[in-house]
Amino acid sequence: MTTRLLMYLGIIVLGGLIGAKVKLKEKFIKRLGSLQTACLLFLLFIMGVKIGLDDKVINSFLSIGLNALIMSIFTVGFSVIFVYIINKLFLGGKE
Amino acid sequence: MTLKIVITVIIGIISGYFLLPQNILNYADYIIDFGLMLLLFFVGIDIGLNKSVFSRIKAKGIRILLVPFAIISGSILGSAIAGIILKLPFNEAGAIGAGLGWYSLSSILIASYSNELSALAFISNVIRELIAITTIPLVAKKIGFIEAIAPAGATAMDTSLPIISKSTDSEVALIAFITGAVCTFAVPILVPFILNL
Structure with a gap:
């Protein structure tokens, strides 16, 4: 790493x-x-090819994909909101 | 750009699933590594061409570390809230969010705890990366450059960095690299910590 x-x-x-x-x-x-x-x-x-070739990934996409999608939407959403707040408060907020 | 990215990834997935032989996987990682190096080299040239970047970053100083801090806390809180909807306990949901898009490591870290959760961590962090590469140009345009780093999480230092660099400017690209590096170091510490809460 x-x-x-x-x-x-x-x-x-x-x-x-x-x-x-x-x-x-x-x-x-x-x-x-x-x-x-x-x-x-x-x-x-x-x-994309790597994902498409991995049967395990594709199969789990179909079975737990919706739960995973909900999970990642919230994760990304709150990350953006938190950075937005920090940017406004401490980093000048422009850009 | 977003449309181009979405279409490319979908064509890749479809051709991987239907057309291409399995043995391409042996080369895929080398190709990705090489492509990534080349792109990071270009990102470097972009930064080097804009010499004022460093003084502007210096002016922000230590406050820049607030960006990874915000991404990490936002990710954990977001996944915990999603966990309430999906009826997952806080430690399990939070650990998935703490994967910060680094799907291989986060699923390995969770594997000894539960296979089911490990699979969920893997897929949701793969989706996080897919969401990142598709929404970064949009977030940069509609919300702001710094905010465009947020979807990327730990991948802000590698796979998402070229997209951030293209959608924002050299200053934000450099902040993204620093953010990605901090997130990358945080994942192996945070995932086991939250899982054991």
């Missing part, structure tokens, strides 16, 4: 250094957005 965290951090820092120090071509910077989108959608597709 810690090694993963460090690895992710290392890669972001590496990208950050390149973004800050290396003079990147304007063209590349403009393309960065669509490159990210393409990568992201591909990654999400593979994540």
Whole structure:
């Protein structure tokens, strides 16, 4: 877990250094957005494939999916509400 | 963006279920790891291009840690309330919420307590991640950038980070990474703790 965290951090820092120090071509910077989108959608597709291939996951989706959905809607909902409150109270509330 | 994401994930699930052979799974994790690294690298470049990010984050200082704190308490309270509806005791429901979207670890942590609860933890945290990747662009647009970190929970430092970065700005992307890291460390501590309450 810690090694993963460090690895992710290392890669972001590496990208950050390149973004800050290396003079990147304007063209590349403009393309960065669509490159990210393409990568992201591909990654999400593979994540979907992984879920679709896992019979156990698909079967439990059908049996306990509704309960799990209720659970996660409340979990996400209250997370957003709490961050909203904290943002308004302590972080300036803009954005 | 949300629509694109939803459609892509659904096409992935359908092709995984109906079309693709099982042995693709052997490669899926490598592909995901590689794709994730590439995306995190791009997120880094984005942050590096906006040099003012660090001074703005510094200005907020330690208060930034309030974001993971809010996500963790909101998640546990939210799942506890859902537990009342589903007639689950507080410790069981709360432990699922404390999984913060990290479905593999949270289900493992709960496995020794009960298989049934472990499966519920797994699926509801998978759904949390699915909700996160689909609603982050919407929350960013309709509610706010900081709030867009909330659905992600522990995945704000990896799988959800590229989406947060695309839907918000470099400053929020950096806050998201910090938030995800704090949440990631909290999961293995909180899940057993709440389960034993």
